[in-house]
Amino acid sequence: MTISIAHLGPSGTYSEQAAVAYANILHQQTKQEPILCPYPSIAKTLKAIATHQVDLAVVPVENSIEGSVAVTLDMLWQLDILRINLALVLPIAHTLLSHADSLANIETVYSHPQALAQCQGWLEQFLPRVELIPTNSTTEALQKLGEGSNAGAVASPRAAQLYNIPILASSINDYAENCTRFWVLALSESTIGSHTSLAFSTRANIPGALVQPLQVFAKRGINLSRIESRPSKRSLGDYLFFIDLEGNTTSPSVQAAIAELAMHTEILKIFGSYNVLSLTKN
Amino acid sequence: MTISIAHLGPSGTYSEQAAVAYANILHQQTKQEPILCPYPSIAKTLKAIATHQVDLAVVPVENSIEGSVAVTLDMLWQLDILRINLALVLPIAHTLLSHADSLANIETVYSHPQALAQCQGWLEQFLPRVELIPTNSTTEALQKLGEGSNAGAVASPRAAQLYNIPILASSINDYAENCTRFWVLALSESTIGSHTSLAFSTRANIPGALVQPLQVFAKRGINLSRIESRPSKRSLGDYLFFIDLEGNTTSPSVQAAIAELAMHTEILKIFGSYNVLSLTKN
Structure with a gap:
C-alpha cells in the first residue's frame, strides 16, 4: 500500500528533507510505501491534502530564529479540516554553494528570504557588498548558479550533494542552535501525543x-x-x-x-x- | 534646520509613502526641512538611526493581513536604544503594473513577498498560471518591467505614477481592509501619546x-x-x-x-x- 506525502519542493528544500525523514520512519513502522509529492508553495501543499490529492503533508510551522511560518498558521485556520499528527524538529545548517573560485568573487547571493535572514550577520561580515536576491525556495536559488557564474546560494548540505554544487562555506547560520519545527498534517485525527x-x-x-x-x-x-x-x-x-x-x-x-x-x-x-x-x- | 528621515527605498515603496506623509506633517508643524534617506533594507534603515547617520526612521511594523514585520521587532530589541515617537497607519491599495497589453499576456509577476501574499487570492483567480517572483521591495519589482515585456509587478498607484508604468488592474488586494502600521523611531523619547x-x-x-x-x-x-x-x-x-x-x-x-x-x-x-x-x- 502506498501513502502520498506533499511538501514544498523541488528536491533539496528543508521541507523535502523533513518529508524524507518522516517517510523513512513511516516505512519502518508500517511497511507502507511513501511517495513524495513536491508542490510549488506551502499554500498549495496544504490545499493538496484538503482536496484529497494526497494523504499527508509535511510543512514548516516555526523556525527557532525567524519565528512562525505565517502561511501555515493562516491556512490551518482557513481550511479548518487539517489535523496535526506529528511534529518534527529538524536542525538547520546553512551552507553557501557556488561555482565561483572564492568568496571574494561572489557578487550576488540567492535564497529563500527566511534562509537569507538566518544568515544576515554572516553575510554582512563576509560578503558586505553582495546583492541579496530572494527566491521562492532554497532549491530555486540553485537554478541561478551557472558554471563560471559569480552567484552563490544559501541552501542545505544535502542540496549541494543532490545538485552537485561546491560548498564555499559551511555552517553560515548566525545562531548555531537553528532548527525548524514541521507539522505532519492529515485529514484524520491522531488521539495520542504529548x-x-x-x-x-x-x-x-x-x-x-x-x-x-x-x-x-x-x-x-x-x-x-x-x-x-x-x-x-x-x-x-x-x-x-x-x-x-x-x-x-x-x-x-x-x-x-x-x-x-x-x-x-x-x-x-x-x-x-x-x-x-x-x-x-x- | 533640516531633519533626516530614513526609510526602506527606493522611491515608490509603501515605506517611502509613509515617510513622505510624515515629512509633510513635520514640515507643517515645525517648519523644519525634512530630507528623505532611502536604505536597501529595514535592518539598514534601523541601523542608520542607531549609528547617528539620520535623525528619524519610518519602518513598517505590522500589516493587517500578513501580520508582524519580524525584522523590525527583532532589531528594536537588539539595538535597544530606539524609541517610538509616533505610529502611522497607511491604507494599502495594491495595483498590477505592466507594459503588457492585457492580463492574458502576463507570464510572471514580481513583488515583495508580503505584497504577493496580500494578493494571493486575486492572483490565483485571474493569473493562475503565472510565475510569482519575490523581490526585496515593491519598487525593485518595477525594474523587471521592460517595454514590451510580459512581466507584471504588484506595487502602489503612486509607484505607477512615479515610474510611468500603466496600471492593468486596481485594488487587487484580497481584503479591502488592508493597512500597514509604521513606527517613527528616534533616539530620544516622546513622553506624550495614547x-x-x-x-x-x-x-x-x-x-x-x-x-x-x-x-x-x-x-x-x-x-x-x-x-x-x-x-x-x-x-x-x-x-x-x-x-x-x-x-x-x-x-x-x-x-x-x-x-x-x-x-x-x-x-x-x-x-x-x-x-x-x-x-x-x-
Missing part, C-alpha cells in the same frame, strides 16, 4: 480578553509551550491566537480546560494531539 | 509564565492592543513578548503596572509612548 494545538478568536478587545483564556490552562497547571497571534484579517488590531499546550485532548484536565475555554472565546478550533520527534542532521 | 510599547523575556517556561505579566495590566483595566511573540533565538520554544498597551508611561497606573511587571519578567525593555495617526489614501 502536545495539543488549538486556535481561537476572542469576543471583544477589552482589558483581560487574553488573560481569561490563558488562566484556564494556568490554573490547571497545563503549560503552554507557545502562543502566537495572527491578524484575523477583519481589521487592524483584531487577532487570532494559536496555542500549543503540553497535554493530550483525552486527558480530563485538558478536556475541562478546553470546555471552559470555549466560554471565553468566539471561535475555537482544535487541531489535535501529537508527539514531537527530534530529527538528527544528515 | 499608546505604549514594551517587550520582555520571562524567567522560566512554566504554567502561567505569561499569565502573570498579562494580569498586571488586566487588573488595572489597562487594555493591551497587541501581543506578539518572537523567538528569543536562544532555543526553540523560548520567546520574547512584545506588547502594545493603551496608556502613557507618565500615568500612575501604567507606571505601577510596569514596576510590577519587572518582578515577573527576566529582561524588560520600554520603547516609549506615542500617538497613533491614520493617514488617508493619496
Whole structure:
C-alpha cells in the first residue's frame, strides 16, 4: 500500500528533507510505501491534502530564529479540516554553494528570504557588498548558479550533494542552535501525543480578553509551550491566537480546560494531539 | 534646520509613502526641512538611526493581513536604544503594473513577498498560471518591467505614477481592509501619546509564565492592543513578548503596572509612548 506525502519542493528544500525523514520512519513502522509529492508553495501543499490529492503533508510551522511560518498558521485556520499528527524538529545548517573560485568573487547571493535572514550577520561580515536576491525556495536559488557564474546560494548540505554544487562555506547560520519545527498534517485525527494545538478568536478587545483564556490552562497547571497571534484579517488590531499546550485532548484536565475555554472565546478550533520527534542532521 | 528621515527605498515603496506623509506633517508643524534617506533594507534603515547617520526612521511594523514585520521587532530589541515617537497607519491599495497589453499576456509577476501574499487570492483567480517572483521591495519589482515585456509587478498607484508604468488592474488586494502600521523611531523619547510599547523575556517556561505579566495590566483595566511573540533565538520554544498597551508611561497606573511587571519578567525593555495617526489614501 502506498501513502502520498506533499511538501514544498523541488528536491533539496528543508521541507523535502523533513518529508524524507518522516517517510523513512513511516516505512519502518508500517511497511507502507511513501511517495513524495513536491508542490510549488506551502499554500498549495496544504490545499493538496484538503482536496484529497494526497494523504499527508509535511510543512514548516516555526523556525527557532525567524519565528512562525505565517502561511501555515493562516491556512490551518482557513481550511479548518487539517489535523496535526506529528511534529518534527529538524536542525538547520546553512551552507553557501557556488561555482565561483572564492568568496571574494561572489557578487550576488540567492535564497529563500527566511534562509537569507538566518544568515544576515554572516553575510554582512563576509560578503558586505553582495546583492541579496530572494527566491521562492532554497532549491530555486540553485537554478541561478551557472558554471563560471559569480552567484552563490544559501541552501542545505544535502542540496549541494543532490545538485552537485561546491560548498564555499559551511555552517553560515548566525545562531548555531537553528532548527525548524514541521507539522505532519492529515485529514484524520491522531488521539495520542504529548502536545495539543488549538486556535481561537476572542469576543471583544477589552482589558483581560487574553488573560481569561490563558488562566484556564494556568490554573490547571497545563503549560503552554507557545502562543502566537495572527491578524484575523477583519481589521487592524483584531487577532487570532494559536496555542500549543503540553497535554493530550483525552486527558480530563485538558478536556475541562478546553470546555471552559470555549466560554471565553468566539471561535475555537482544535487541531489535535501529537508527539514531537527530534530529527538528527544528515 | 533640516531633519533626516530614513526609510526602506527606493522611491515608490509603501515605506517611502509613509515617510513622505510624515515629512509633510513635520514640515507643517515645525517648519523644519525634512530630507528623505532611502536604505536597501529595514535592518539598514534601523541601523542608520542607531549609528547617528539620520535623525528619524519610518519602518513598517505590522500589516493587517500578513501580520508582524519580524525584522523590525527583532532589531528594536537588539539595538535597544530606539524609541517610538509616533505610529502611522497607511491604507494599502495594491495595483498590477505592466507594459503588457492585457492580463492574458502576463507570464510572471514580481513583488515583495508580503505584497504577493496580500494578493494571493486575486492572483490565483485571474493569473493562475503565472510565475510569482519575490523581490526585496515593491519598487525593485518595477525594474523587471521592460517595454514590451510580459512581466507584471504588484506595487502602489503612486509607484505607477512615479515610474510611468500603466496600471492593468486596481485594488487587487484580497481584503479591502488592508493597512500597514509604521513606527517613527528616534533616539530620544516622546513622553506624550495614547499608546505604549514594551517587550520582555520571562524567567522560566512554566504554567502561567505569561499569565502573570498579562494580569498586571488586566487588573488595572489597562487594555493591551497587541501581543506578539518572537523567538528569543536562544532555543526553540523560548520567546520574547512584545506588547502594545493603551496608556502613557507618565500615568500612575501604567507606571505601577510596569514596576510590577519587572518582578515577573527576566529582561524588560520600554520603547516609549506615542500617538497613533491614520493617514488617508493619496
